[in-house]
Each structure stands twice: as C-alpha cells, then as structure tokens.
Amino acid sequence: MSQFQIHQQLLLDCHRLGRFELCHLLLHKNASVSWFILVPEIDGADDLLGLPDNVINLTMAEAKKVARFIKSGLGFQKINFATIGNVVPQLHLHIIGRRQDDCCWPAPVWGNLLEVSNYSAARIGTVKDILIRDYSLKVV
Amino acid sequence: MSQFQIHQQLLLDCHRLGRFELCHLLLHKNASVSWFILVPEIDGADDLLGLPDNVINLTMAEAKKVARFIKSGLGFQKINFATIGNVVPQLHLHIIGRRQDDCCWPAPVWGNLLEVSNYSAARIGTVKDILIRDYSLKVV
Numbered sequence: 720m721s722q723f724q725i726h727q728q729l730l731l732d733c734h735r736l737g738r739f740e741l742c743h744l745l746l747h748k749n750a751s752v753s754w755f756i757l758v759p760e761i762d763g764a765d766d767l768l769g770l771p772d773n774v775i776n777l778t779m780a781e782a783k784k785v786a787r788f789i790k791s792g793l794g795f796q797k798i799n800f801a802t803i804g805n806v807v808p809q810l811h812l813h814i815i816g817r818r819q820d821d822c823c824w825p826a827p828v829w830g831n832l833l834e835v836s837n838y839s840a841a842r843i844g845t846v847k848d849i850l851i852r853d854y855s856l857k858v859v
Numbered sequence: 860m861s862q863f864q865i866h867q868q869l870l871l872d873c874h875r876l877g878r879f880e881l882c883h884l885l886l887h888k889n890a891s892v893s894w895f896i897l898v899p900e901i902d903g904a905d906d907l908l909g910l911p912d913n914v915i916n917l918t919m920a921e922a923k924k925v926a927r928f929i930k931s932g933l934g935f936q937k938i939n940f941a942t943i944g945n946v947v948p949q950l951h952l953h954i955i956g957r958r959q960d961d962c963c964w965p966a967p968v969w970g971n972l973l974e975v976s977n978y979s980a981a982r983i984g985t986v987k988d989i990l991i992r993d994y995s996l997k998v999v
Contacts, residue, residue, distance in 0.1 A: 768919075768926035768938055768954070775923070776916050779908075783915070786908035798908055801941030805957060805965035814908070817945060825945035829967050 723760045726809040734838065736847050737856040739781040741774070742812075744856060746846065751834040752823070753793050753816035755785050764810040767802045782814055784854045789816040792849055799827060863900045866949040874978065876987050877996040879921040881914070882952075884996060886986065891974040892963070893933050893956035895925050904950040907942045922954055924994045929956040932989055939967060 725735075725743055733745035733756055741761075747754035759770075759778050767775060786798045795816030802812045815828055822834035838846075850856035865875075865883055873885035873896055881901075887894035899910075899918050907915060926938045935956030942952045955968055962974035990996035 766926075766938055768923045768940060769930075772916075772920065772923075775919050776912070779915050779919060780912065783908045783912075786906075790909075797945070798906055799941070799943045799945070800908060801939070801943070801967075803939045803941070803967055805937070805939070805967070827941075827943055827945070827967060827969050831970070 723762055725758050726807050726811075728807045729756065729758065729809070729811060734843050735859065736843075736850060737858050739784065739856060741777050742781045743859070744785065744850070745811075746838070746843065748837065749832055750836045750838045750842075751832060752821050752828055753789055753795065754828060755789065755814045757782055757785065757812040757814065759810055759812075761810065765804060765808050767810060767812065778812070782812055785814045788850060788854050789814065792846075792853070801827075803829065863902055865898050866947050866951075868947045869896060869898065869949070869951060874983055875999065876983075876990060877998050879924065879996060881917050882921045883999070884925065884990070885951075886978070886983065888977065889972055890976045890978045890982075891972060892961050892968055893929055893935065894968060895929065895954045897922055897925065897952040897954065899950055899952075901950065905944060905948050907950060907952065918952070922952055925954045928990060928994050929954065932986075932993070941967075943969065 729745060733747050736744045736746050738744060742757040742759045745756040789795050789798060793816055797817040799815040799817050817824060823831040869885060873887050876884045876886050878884060882897040882899045885896040887896060929935050929938060933956055935958060937957040939955040939957050957964060963971040
C-alpha cells in the first residue's frame with residue numbers, strides 16, 4: 720500500500736479532484752483564476768527535470784490533458800505552466816488558465832493574487848464530473 | 860531558409876548562447892540569478908502544452924540538458940521551470956537556478972528581481988564553451 724502523501728500545504732490550499740495514472744489533480748481554492756496543480760505520486764521527487772525521460776513524458780501528457788480541459792472545457796486561450804517549489808518542496812506542477820481581464824494579468828499568479836473568491840461545491844462537482852467523463856480522471 | 864526570428868524583447872533581455880536541435884538557448888542578462896531561456900524554433904508557437912507529444916518531449920529533453928548544466932556545471936540544487944508568456948507571446952521556457960541565499964528567494968523571479976548585475980564577456984564565453992563541449996550546444 721502506498722505511503723505517498725500529498726504535502727500538507729497543498730492540501731490546505733487546494734480541493735482534491737482525483738488522479739490520473741501518475742499524478743494527483745488538485746484545484747487551487749482561490750477561484751479568481753482557474754489554477755490546477757498536478758502532484759506526481761513519486762516519493763521524494765522535488766525536480767521535474769531531474770526525473771527519467773519516461774516519467775517526464777508521462778507527467779507532461781497528464782499536464783497536457785489538464786491544459787486541454789482548461790482551454791476546451793473552460794474557454795481559456797492562455798496557459799501558464801510552471802514547477803517552482805521554493806516554498807513547498809514536493810514536486811508539483813501549476814497549470815493555470817489566464818485571461819487579459821483576470822485579476823493579476825499580466826503578472827504571474829504567485830505572490831500577486833490579491834483577489835480571493837471561492838468555488839461552490841456544485842462547481843467543483845461539475846469540474847470533477849467533466850474531467851472524469853472526458854479526461855480519464857479517476858476518483859480517489 | 861528559416862524565417863524564424865527570436866522575439867525582440869527576448870533578444871533585448873538576453874545573451875544568445877547557441878542552439879540545440881530544436882531550441883535556441885539564451886542567458887538572461889541579469890546575472891543576479893542563473894536564468895536560462897529556451898526558445899523552440901517553431902513559427903507561431905505560443906503554448907508548450909498545445910504542441911504534439913514528440914515536440915514537447917524533445918523540448919523537455921533540451922530543458923533537461925540545461926537543468927543538468929545548472930546543477931552540475933553551476934552547482935545549484937534547485938531549478939525553477941516555467942513557460943508563462945503573458946508579456947512576450949512567443950513560446951519560451953524559463954529554466955532558472957535558485958539558491959536560498961539568492962536575491963529574491965523564495966519568490967519567483969518574475970517581477971521580483973530588483974537586484975541587477977551583469978555577466979562579463981569572459982564569463983559568458985566560459986558558459987558557452989562548457990555547453991558546447993559537454994551539452995551538445997551548437998554555435999549560431
């Protein structure tokens with residue numbers, strides 16, 4: 720049985736949506752931008768570019784799914800994609816839908832997201848249902 | 860003959876180091892952090908996660924080379940990796956060596972890099988020589 724645990728700070732900041740083959744998918748609680756986070760289930764991983772090629776490629780394939788959902792499902796044209804981890808060392812990837820009229824455009828979201836809004840439970844349920852139905856997300 | 864051109868703002872901000880099979884490699888002029896930028900030579904590309912899998916994988920393989928150099932060649936343990944493009948739309952990837960004692964830790968560099976220092980021509984030459992010798996960078 721896996722001992723893998725998602726970092727406590729990520730669990731505090733996010734709603735859990737489910738998982739793909741490799742990565743857990745989280746939704747940042749701040750709904751002022753559409754901010755998803757992938758956490759590969761790899762014990763001790765802290766560096767995407769230090770992983771073996773096949774693991775990077777699988778991670779990127781799952782990031783691509785999330786980006787497709789952000790574009791096709793949520794109607795964004797622009798994606799910000801990053802793995803930083805200066806505060807939370809556990810490897811996690813940010814995939815964020817951006818719009819020129821969002822609350823911190825054109826700045827990156829980190830440290831600049833002063834506006835806070837919340838998702839309703841119904842909205843989270845809808846997002847999860849679409850990801851399960853069309854993007855092979857699994858319930859955890 | 861290729862009509863591809865690196866975006867003017869990136870050329871203003873960076874030193875050109877050379878190119879790999881797919882991507883041009885730039886070094887941000889601000890030497891206060893070790894900040895490299897890859898620009899895939901793909902006309903009109905503005906979104907890493909919208910590219911075909913094989914192109915993403917090649918881009919990531921080249922990003923991995925740069926990250927290896929930042930760690931092994933420059934002695935960093937931490938990499939920040941991102942593609943944002945809210946200001947410069949041409950697809951470009953940031954690969955940045957970070958240290959807990961650098962000038963904007965733990966903030967991301969974008970918008971937070973208040974300290975400015977410059978590379979000497981000799982230092983740029985040394986970096987380029989190592990990348991050519993050990994990381995298959997080609998001169999342009």
